Amino acid sequence: MSFLRVNNLEVTFELRSGGVQALSDVSFSLERGERLGIVGESGAGKSVAAFAILNLLSRPGRITAGEVMFEGQDLAKLTPKQMRTIRGNRIAMIFQDPMMTLNPVLTVGQQMVECLQAHRQISQKDACTIAIRKLRQVQIPSPETRMDQYPHELSGGMRQRIIIAIALLMDPVLIIADEPTTALDVTIQAEIMDLLLDLCESNNVGLILITHDLGVVSQVTEKAIVMYAGRIIEIGPTKEIINDAQHPYTQGLIKALPQQTLPGHRLNQIPGSMPSLQGIPAGCAFNPRCDFVMDICKQTLPEFTASGGCSVACHMVKVMKDQARQED
Amino acid sequence: MIAFLIRRLFQAAIVMFVISLLSFSIQDNLGDPLRELVGQSVSEEQRQELRDQLGLNDPFFTQYLRFAGKALQGDLGTSYFFKEPALQVILKKLPATLELVFGATLIIILLSVPIGVYSAIKPHSLFSKAVMGLSIVGISIPVFLTAIMAIYLFSVELNWLPSFGRGVTEHVFGYWDTGFFNMDGLLHLLLPCVSLASIMLPLFVRLIRAEMMEVLESEYIKFAWAKGLAPTRIWFLHALKNTMLPVITVGGVQIGTMVAYTILTETVFQWPGMGFLFLEAVNRVDTPLIVAYLIVVGAIFVVTNTIVDMIYGLVNPTVRLTRSKA
Numbered sequence: 001m002s003f004l005r006v007n008n009l010e011v012t013f014e015l016r017s018g019g020v021q022a023l024s025d026v027s028f029s030l031e032r033g034e035r036l037g038i039v040g041e042s043g044a045g046k047s048v049a050a051f052a053i054l055n056l057l058s059r060p061g062r063i064t065a066g067e068v069m070f071e072g073q074d075l076a077k078l079t080p081k082q083m084r085t086i087r088g089n090r091i092a093m094i095f096q097d098p099m100m101t102l103n104p105v106l107t108v109g110q111q112m113v114e115c116l117q118a119h120r121q122i123s124q125k126d127a128c129t130i131a132i133r134k135l136r137q138v139q140i141p142s143p144e145t146r147m148d149q150y151p152h153e154l155s156g157g158m159r160q161r162i163i164i165a166i167a168l169l170m171d172p173v174l175i176i177a178d179e180p181t182t183a184l185d186v187t188i189q190a191e192i193m194d195l196l197l198d199l200c201e202s203n204n205v206g207l208i209l210i211t212h213d214l215g216v217v218s219q220v221t222e223k224a225i226v227m228y229a230g231r232i233i234e235i236g237p238t239k240e241i242i243n244d245a246q247h248p249y250t251q252g253l254i255k256a257l258p259q260q261t262l263p264g265h266r267l268n269q270i271p272g273s274m275p276s277l278q279g280i281p282a283g284c285a286f287n288p289r290c291d292f293v294m295d296i297c298k299q300t301l302p303e304f305t306a307s308g309g310c311s312v313a314c315h316m317v318k319v320m321k322d323q324a325r326q327e328d
Numbered sequence: 329m330i331a332f333l334i335r336r337l338f339q340a341a342i343v344m345f346v347i348s349l350l351s352f353s354i355q356d357n358l359g360d361p362l363r364e365l366v367g368q369s370v371s372e373e374q375r376q377e378l379r380d381q382l383g384l385n386d387p388f389f390t391q392y393l394r395f396a397g398k399a400l401q402g403d404l405g406t407s408y409f410f411k412e413p414a415l416q417v418i419l420k421k422l423p424a425t426l427e428l429v430f431g432a433t434l435i436i437i438l439l440s441v442p443i444g445v446y447s448a449i450k451p452h453s454l455f456s457k458a459v460m461g462l463s464i465v466g467i468s469i470p471v472f473l474t475a476i477m478a479i480y481l482f483s484v485e486l487n488w489l490p491s492f493g494r495g496v497t498e499h500v501f502g503y504w505d506t507g508f509f510n511m512d513g514l515l516h517l518l519l520p521c522v523s524l525a526s527i528m529l530p531l532f533v534r535l536i537r538a539e540m541m542e543v544l545e546s547e548y549i550k551f552a553w554a555k556g557l558a559p560t561r562i563w564f565l566h567a568l569k570n571t572m573l574p575v576i577t578v579g580g581v582q583i584g585t586m587v588a589y590t591i592l593t594e595t596v597f598q599w600p601g602m603g604f605l606f607l608e609a610v611n612r613v614d615t616p617l618i619v620a621y622l623i624v625v626g627a628i629f630v631v632t633n634t635i636v637d638m639i640y641g642l643v644n645p646t647v648r649l650t651r652s653k654a
């Protein structure tokens with residue numbers, strides 16, 4: 001039994017113009033303490049995937065197929081009450097923009113204590129002690145004073161540390177971090193990322209790290225998923241994906257990394273942009289931007305082809321694999 | 329806190345200055361005070377002499393300074409009709425009006441918060457849709473119509489509630505006549521308060537609903553859900569507190585405005601308050617009384633706004649009264 005196993009997950013947004021699928025046929029698994037990166041352009045469905053795992057999608061979005069097996073139960077089928085015992089307790093989430101994530105009218109202490117008290121019988125005093133200990137763990141200076149402060153009195157980096165501390169309060173087994181450093185100054189991005197990695201490693205906490213930065217994924221995670229227009233297009237060990245990407249889209253993402261560009265040259269961006277959910281082309285969603293496009297790409301959805309440790313949804317990769325097999 | 333109060337007092341002074349200037353111009357232009365003071369038999373020379381004596385021929389500015397000087401000492405002139413100091417006449421009616429406004433405010437708060445919050449939490453429920461529809465109707469019905477319909481239904485047809493006057497009142501603190509401490513007084517308050525409240529209630533419900541729905545979409549509310557908090561805590565603490573910030577600001581102004589609406593309500597219900605008195609004063613061209621009314625209403629406006637600002641400061645941590653610059 002896997003620790004977390006997502007099977008054929010599908011999320012639909014019921015819009016007035018009709019239903020659109022923000023997530024289609026998403027499957028992956030995670031072992032305890034393992035770290036998984038999810039990359040893709042903005043709008044690829046990364047955040048939707050994160051919220052779907054926690055069963056936190058709000059109208060008009062909902063899970064329309066598939067399951068989220070976590071510690072033996074399907075989170076997609078739990079009642080709201082059962083789900084509350086998972087959220088913030090077994091699985092914690094870290095949001096993108098620390099300036100918006102904390103409630104502006106409640107103190108840091110209030111926002112930490114309430115989380116502890118929601119999940120266990122604990123006195124105010126004991127909860128404060130734990131909260132202060134967690135604040136110390138995320139290296140916040142003079143945590144006792146922070147407890148009485150309001151979010152607006154703290155910097156962005158400090159707030160993200162506090163949010164990480166909140167995520168750690170109940171000693172979760174899995175943390176989902178949705179672009180945890182995107183909104184921060186470049187100088188503190190690495191600091192926060194290191195801290196998060198450190199804490200996950202030392203506490204054997206699983207991590208799903210959502211980012212559009214392949215560089216971060218290669219430093220932090222063991223496994224990676226590349227998403228495009230609501231689907232997984234490539235999944236496998238991070239090292240393989242970075243060093244030997246198969247899907248033309250993934251290859252494009254890697255070529256676009258700043259360290260892959262010669263100094264003084266423009267970044268190698270993939271021409272075109274990702275389609276909106278209403279305008280996904282037939283066949284492979286990437287086909288209009290693909291350099292290797294074939295006729296079949298415009299007609300049928302590519303199936304997953306195993307390539308090394310990776311699975312790739314690409315017709316060209318399949319053709320090449322088949323040829324290689326025939327030559328053997 | 330001190331800085332806040334000083335700044336507030338300064339603002340209040342400016343507001344009161346403007347009101348006094350306005351009031352004074354009205355006094356200057358409304359009717360001839362002499363006609364009220366002396367009879368028809370007085371000759372024109374005697375009139376001119378009286379005018380000089382009373383300073384009515386002095387330049388506008390001199391007259392205003394004299395008026396303002398007296399006003400600062402609480403002397404707003406003598407009511408022509410009651411032959412008593414105008415301020416005293418008005419202040420005697422103040423409790424009746426304030427109780428009306430207070431009762432209406434209470435009704436508004438007690439109804440609009442739960443209704444607004446519920447219809448924001450369940451925006452697709454039948455209840456929420458009914459509230460939205462009714463509030464549109466409510467906004468478009470004029471007060472006097474609501475009042476008259478209420479009187480017809482509850483007083484005339486059903487005979488449940490009294491339709492005019494304050495009923496039994498009790499004397500408290502040596503000054504205040506209150507209807508809040510006995511059944512008869514409360515029953516008399518009910519219809520006028522409900523009518524007055526009905527003007528603002530739909531507005532408040534819609535405002536609270538709209539603000540709350542916006543807050544419920546915010547990141548910090550999503551984060552609160554992700555923490556596994558109970559819905560009641562998220563709705564009534566996390567969301568409501570943020571919802572109330574803009575509502576308090578708007579609400580403060582609206583409650584101040586409500587004092588103006590009491591003129592209508594008091595007239596329909598024969599409520600012996602300032603508004604009723606004011607209308608009588610207008611009919612009698614009792615200028616000192618009109619001026620006194622305007623100034624007292626201005627003062628109420630300033631005071632409610634100050635109180636509202638203080639409450640806002642207490643709820644919103646980003647506004648620190650103690651640290652604000654004057």
Ligand SMILES: Nc1ncnc2c1ncn2[C@@H]1O[C@H](COP(=O)(O)OP(=O)(O)O)[C@@H](O)[C@H]1O
Pocket residue numbers: 013022040041042043044045046047048049059060061277
């Ligand atoms: N509340 C919503 N209503 C309608 N569509 C939505 C909503 N939230 C997300 N979507 C759709 O899902 C797509 C993926 O969004 P998201 O997961 O936030 O992308 P990202 O990969 O940048 O995190 C968006 O392009 C949008 O079309």
Ligand SMILES: [Mg+2]
Pocket residue numbers: 043046047048178179
């Ligand atoms: Mg996102």
